Amino acid sequence: MLFGKKKDVDLRIDGMHCEKCVARVTDALKALGCKADVSLAEGLAKVKCPAKIPVDKLIEAVSALGYTATVK
Ligand SMILES: [Cu+2]
Numbered sequence: 001m002l003f004g005k006k007k008d009v010d011l012r013i014d015g016m017h018c019e020k021c022v023a024r025v026t027d028a029l030k031a032l033g034c035k036a037d038v039s040l041a042e043g044l045a046k047v048k049c050p051a052k053i054p055v056d057k058l059i060e061a062v063s064a065l066g067y068t069a070t071v072k
Pocket of ligand 1: 016017018019020021022
């Protein structure tokens with residue numbers, strides 16, 4: 001497989017209140033090599049990321065922006 005193994009992770013994100021928040025969270029996850037589909041209304045990030053990236057890294061990246069992320 002060209003891009004290696006991927007895994008799907010659903011993260012509940014608390015603290016987002018506008019589209020800018022969505023963009024910040026999306027960018028932070030993208031920076032880790034993930035694809036992220038972030039929903040403001042649901043407070044949810046559907047993340048597809050390289051399998052080698054620990055979920056903790058995703059949570060850390062989101063937390064660093066001031067949001068709370070938990071695995072759903
Ligand atoms: Cu915002």
